[in-house]
Amino acid sequence: TPHNGRCSSIVDSVESTRPATDAQLERIREASRHDAQLQKVMDVTLKGWPAGVEDVPYQIREFFDSRGHLSVSDALLTYDDRIVIPASMREEILERIHTGHQGITKCRERANLSVWWPGISKEIKSKTPSELIMGRQIRTTVPIMAKVLEPKLPNHATVKKADAKAKRGYKESFDRRNGTRELPPLQPGDWVRTKLENEKQWTTEAKVVSKDQSPRSYIIDTGGSRLRRNRRFLRKVPTPACHDTPEDDSLIPDISSESTPTYIQEENDVIPVCSDTSPTSNLNLVPEQRTSSGRLVRKPIRYREDL
Numbered sequence: 001t002p003h004n005g006r007c008s009s010i011v012d013s014v015e016s017t018r019p020a021t022d023a024q025l026e027r028i029r030e031a032s033r034h035d036a037q038l039q040k041v042m043d044v045t046l047k048g049w050p051a052g053v054e055d056v057p058y059q060i061r062e063f064f065d066s067r068g069h070l071s072v073s074d075a076l077l078t079y080d081d082r083i084v085i086p087a088s089m090r091e092e093i094l095e096r097i098h099t100g101h102q103g104i105t106k107c108r109e110r111a112n113l114s115v116w117w118p119g120i121s122k123e124i125k126s127k128t129p130s131e132l133i134m135g136r137q138i139r140t141t142v143p144i145m146a147k148v149l150e151p152k153l154p155n156h157a158t159v160k161k162a163d164a165k166a167k168r169g170y171k172e173s174f175d176r177r178n179g180t181r182e183l184p185p186l187q188p189g190d191w192v193r194t195k196l197e198n199e200k201q202w203t204t205e206a207k208v209v210s211k212d213q214s215p216r217s218y219i220i221d222t223g224g225s226r227l228r229r230n231r232r233f234l235r236k237v238p239t240p241a242c243h244d245t246p247e248d249d250s251l252i253p254d255i256s257s258e259s260t261p262t263y264i265q266e267e268n269d270v271i272p273v274c275s276d277t278s279p280t281s282n283l284n285l286v287p288e289q290r291t292s293s294g295r296l297v298r299k300p301i302r303y304r305e306d307l
Contacts, residue, residue, distance in 0.1 A: 028083060029075050035086035042077050045070050062118040079116040090117060097124065179302035183231050186211075186218055192234040194220065194227075202235055 032038045041060050049067045050056055056064050063070065069079050077084040085093050093115055097107050107124045135151040174180070186192065186208045193202040206220040206227075216231040289297040 025076070025083075028085065028089065031086040031088050032075070032077065032084075035088065038077055038084065038086050041070065041084075042072050045072055045077070066118070082112070082114055082116040085115050085117050087117075090123075094123060181302075183216075184236075186231065186234065186236060191237050192220065193237055194222075194229055194234055196222075205237075206234075208234075 037059055040057065041063050044060065053061060053064045066079065071078050097110050108121060111120055111124060135153050137148050139149060188208055188210055190208045192206055192208060194204050194206055195202055196204050204222055206222040209219040209221050209226060212219055212228050217228055218234060220227055220229055291297060
């Protein structure tokens, strides 16, 4: 029929344009006959593919998405006008594709002209071209100018500058997206609160001794030991009054002299006593906010100014 004649003409034109010799095609046919997977694909292609992938044998499911491009011609499985290579010959074909080491794009273009198998693009990408290692084009059998074979190394200073700029951009994007802000630095002598091991509250009072060499780290004195803490785990508090009271002997009256009258303290005199050394009372300056049901409103950490 005219329809069959037209199909035969298309098949003949495809076969005549294959970039392979008769001997090479015969090698591929022989390898395909011994490849159980390709034989199963060819059989299903001739009989018709199932409607759903769940009805396809597990051995050939990787071909299911490409079933519309597959056909059988002259004992060869083809993908459009490209030959499907059996597994035993794929490594050899990859080496031929990479002849000249022209990079991933050129290798894919060469493969698109003649051969195909599932995952060929990933395998080409995983095979590192020698041009990237040598920093220049590789000598091949094709005539080439000598200056093209000279290495072209990148400027390391420019690369480092670009890398640092990219890292700064990543940091700024992260900080902006997560509401991160830089905490104010601490000075030696500042009083802070921190949490020691197994503590759930900020109950341990400490004094900043010095700034550590590590970024945002400080050496603090808890009264019994010296620890290194990150600025994130230090909350600055007002200086407790009892720590600032100087010991001055001049304030104590001298009663050894007989000429100096003795003053007796009355019972109603009030002497200020530092009963609470913690600055907790100074922290509760902001009134608590509660909902209509009585629940305490707690602001997210990123909105709190006292951290």
